Structure formats: structure tokens, C-alpha cells
Amino acid sequence: TYQALPLTIAGWCKGSNSVAGVFPNNPVAYIYSRYGLYLTRTEFTAYNNSEWITVSGTEAPIPTDDYWHHYAGSIALNGDMKFFIDGEEIGSTSYTGINPRHEGEPGMIGAYMPEDDDPVPAAEPSHFKGNIKEVAIFSSADVDIQTLYNNLVTWDLSGLDDLEAYWRIQAGSGDTITDQSGNGNTGQRFGATWATANGLTGWALIGSGPT
Numbered sequence: 001t002y003q004a005l006p007l008t009i010a011g012w013c014k015g016s017n018s019v020a021g022v023f024p025n026n027p028v029a030y031i032y033s034r035y036g037l038y039l040t041r042t043e044f045t046a047y048n049n050s051e052w053i054t055v056s057g058t059e060a061p062i063p064t065d066d067y068w069h070h071y072a073g074s075i076a077l078n079g080d081m082k083f084f085i086d087g088e089e090i091g092s093t094s095y096t097g098i099n100p101r102h103e104g105e106p107g108m109i110g111a112y113m114p115e116d117d118d119p120v121p122a123a124e125p126s127h128f129k130g131n132i133k134e135v136a137i138f139s140s141a142d143v144d145i146q147t148l149y150n151n152l153v154t155w156d157l158s159g160l161d162d163l164e165a166y167w168r169i170q171a172g173s174g175d176t177i178t179d180q181s182g183n184g185n186t187g188q189r190f191g192a193t194w195a196t197a198n199g200l201t202g203w204a205l206i207g208s209g210p211t
Contacts, residue, residue, distance in 0.1 A: 015130015
């Protein structure tokens with residue numbers, strides 16, 4: 001269970017832009033709850049009880065290559081939303097009434113499995129095609145995103161302030177994805193396979209796209 005707002009979500013992804021899913025041609029990189037937050041390779045989206053508010057890349061081109069990039073989104077208590085790629089803010093908006101909530105359901109990394117009453121328009125199952133690692137959630141909108149990006153060098157974030165959940169995805173084997181924030185948000189691997197994180201240190205999970 002995470003504090004609703006303020007909030008920052010961040011993670012590393014490497015993958016193809018050719019997979020259709022909930023957001024066409026935009027494979028899902030991280031999903032936080034059915035009525036909550038969606039961080040993808042091209043946008044950051046939040047639910048405000050009646051509609052989805054989206055921040056997309058307006059200040060810089062969205063990466064379309066097959067290299068690792070760092071993605072992050074933040075929402076402040078006043079509704080200010082920001083979207084970052086590789087440590088740089090590339091889009092922002094402000095909207096009152098944003099109220100992400102997890103409804104007692106688990107969040108997902110690299111997948112989206114809609115239910116019958118899901119509010120996402122044209123919701124269809126979607127699986128990320130590519131690699132994911134180092135996913136973190138903070139109970140603050142003031143996280144130094146440049147520090148997280150660290151010039152394309154991953155590092156252990158477990159000692160940072162306001163860290164609510166942190167999955168390094170470093171085990172290299174097994175089905176347990178340990179939360180290294182100390183808050184016990186243990187995850188389980190389903191479908192994805194382990195692979196060396198070529199271009200970054202350690203291991204990563206790799207998904208094969210829609211099934």
C-alpha cells in the first residue's frame with residue numbers, strides 16, 4: 001500500500017516501440033493500479049476520478065531506439081505532473097482532483113491485465129516487449145531525477161529518503177522480485193525471463209510483448 005500523493009515513479013527500460021497495447025505503439029513500462037498511475041515509454045498518466053490526465057513528451061523527442069533509457073513521472077499535492085526521460089523534464093501539466101488509488105489490487109510491472117469494469121478506454125491486455133529493471137516508487141514529488149538517472153549508471157537507491165518500494169530486479173533467477181526499500185512489497189515474476197542487462201550492470205527482466 002502506497003501513499004497516494006505526492007508520488008514519483010521511476011524505472012529503466014529498453015525495448016521496441018512496435019507493440020500495440022493499452023496505448024497503441026507504446027508498450028507499457030510500469031503500471032500502478034487500475035485506477036492510478038501509468039508510466040510508459042511515451043507518457044505519464046493519472047486518474048482523477050472521472051478521466052485520465054496525460055503528460056507526454058513535448059520538450060524532447062521520445063526515444064525509439066533499442067537502448068536503455070530512464071523514465072520517471074511525478075505528481076505533487078497541488079496536481080502538478082511532470083514526465084522525465086534520461087533525467088530531463090520533457091513534459092508537464094497541472095490538474096486538480098487527481099486521486100490515484102490502488103483499490104486493494106496489486107500494481108504490475110511490464111504488463112496490463114484489464115478487468116470488466118476497468119476505466120481505461122479500449123482496455124486490452126498488454127505486455128511490455130523489452131527489458132525492465134530498477135523500478136522505484138517514492139512518496140515525494142521532489143525526488144532528484146538527475147540523481148536517479150546518474151548519467152546512465154544504475155546504483156542502489158535503497159538508502160534514499162521517501163522510498164516506498166524498490167525492485168532492483170537483479171536476482172538473475174527465480175520468481176521472487178524483492179522489494180529493497182524495506183517495506184515488504186515483494187513481487188512475483190510471471191512470464192518474463194531473466195537476461196543480462198546489456199548496456200547496464202547486472203540483470204533485467206525481458207518480456208516478449210502481447211500474448
